Amino acid sequence: MPDARQDFAFAFLSLLFEGAPFILLGTLISGLLDVYLPSGAMDRLLPKNRIGAVLVAGLLGAIFPVCECAVVPVIRRLVKKGLPVSCALTYMLAAPILNPITALSTWKAFEGQDAGLMTASRLLLGFFVAVGVGLIVSRMPLAAVLKRKLIDDLDHSHEPTCCGSSCGSDCGDHSSDTKLLSAFRSALRDFVDVGAYFAIGVTLTALFNTGIAPGAVWLDDVARHPVGAPMALMALAYILSLCSTSDAFIAATLHSFSNGAKLAFLVFGPMLDVKLTFLYQTVLRRRFIVLLALGLFVSIGGLSILWQLWFSAHP
């Protein structure tokens, strides 16, 4: 038992020291966007063409970087302001992956382990899966996707006065001092929310990493299975609920797994995990969330397996 405590503590602290600065960076940027970016700005950037709009929405994460915890309140606000749901969902799924902080942290975490390939593959796979979901959603009725209350809000064109956690700078004539205070307060809120989930993720990872967790042996056993490994890591990503800006540091430590399985972990986690399942329920119907989960699991798993087969055959 003393050995287990010592091992857990060593792994936990090392992961915390590595990931916390990246979470801070993400939440500071998110806080500034929350206060200084007018929520209509994204809407104006999108083409009128449906497919073009979904494609551009998939790329917006590179310009408006938010992690998955921050993106849900943002898209909730944007949908209320009339952003097409297909574009909002595409942005919601792609932004946590296609943001520069995630790209940088993935690159740093995988240095010496095909960093360029892993970073590029993560961004591309994330983009294509998000756009695919967006295109499918663009053909679905709103009632099948959005919560009833949100549709009612849209029907009544209700614009709350300076309310909602994603409140942009369209709230009135705030002074620069109060805007700065709002930005720091928003950053604090984002940091503690993400930090709390990150602490859960790091705790579980440290337990698996040092062999303390009961599932660690099973995870090792499945690590070399071409289909089981990506499935297992997607399940792990779901449970760990890591922030996309720091999850690469966890993935890089999973030495017994192939890069294809790690890619599945890196793409699936930012799109669906335990905390997102709860957050999505503030916007989406439960039935749609279940369908989305199944679709993401099958498509990301399948593409990761194909990716691994391709790079195994063409090293």
Next chain:
Amino acid sequence: MSPKLSRILLSLAVLSWSVTLLYFHTSGRITRYLAPDFRLICLIGGLGLAVLGIFNLVMAGDQDGHACEDGHDHGSSDLPTTVVLLLMLVPLGLSLAWSKDAYSSGALARKGLYETPSRSQITTTAALPITREDLEKSHRKTADGSLEFDLIELFLATGDRDQQRLLDGMKVATLGRIVDERDHNAAGTRKRLYRLFMTCCAADSRAIPIILEFGKTPPPLPDNGWVRVSGTLGFPIVGGVMQPVLTVDQASAVTAPAEESFQRR
């Protein structure tokens, strides 16, 4: 809980993370947890968290521009404050209390301590020169005539036939941590010498081991302590696999080096 009290407590939680990062950096303990690339990032992160925590603590009572007519607080967390505090502080507090800045032998076994070099997943750009003259130019010679090597060079030589031929039978000296040899040690004359190889942080580190053969009962050396050993290197088949074995002439306890782990270059 009032929004002001909630903000004060959450700011203090952020400050506790900040103090932890800054303490480990300034005390030098960070070298055992993070690779050099990440140490500066850790320092900047600690300072950034300090700014975030102090600003929010000082301004906890001020009204921001997002105050709503219904009076609810935009600065509050999605999770209840007490849950956030528990999640952010309990694992951190326990880890600070429990950490010895090192892994136990059980965790080391999981991290490759008893793996053979040929089966290890370690890859590095470290490579030895391939002539004896090059070796003598690039490695310091000790008083007893041994060439001083990093442990990782001896470990990796097992996977390279040219380097094996060059090093086989050579008098070498190296530094590492000594632990009991678990396998193929019925006579009790063997120990294992290892160091860690870190890519980003201690969680991803792997053990780099070689076998020490004393030919008799090994001298009393502190378990998992740092030792300098010198002797003759060979690559016999042990347990059906070729392994680097150092037949020890001298072994003595030493203090730990400034950088205990090998780093990715």
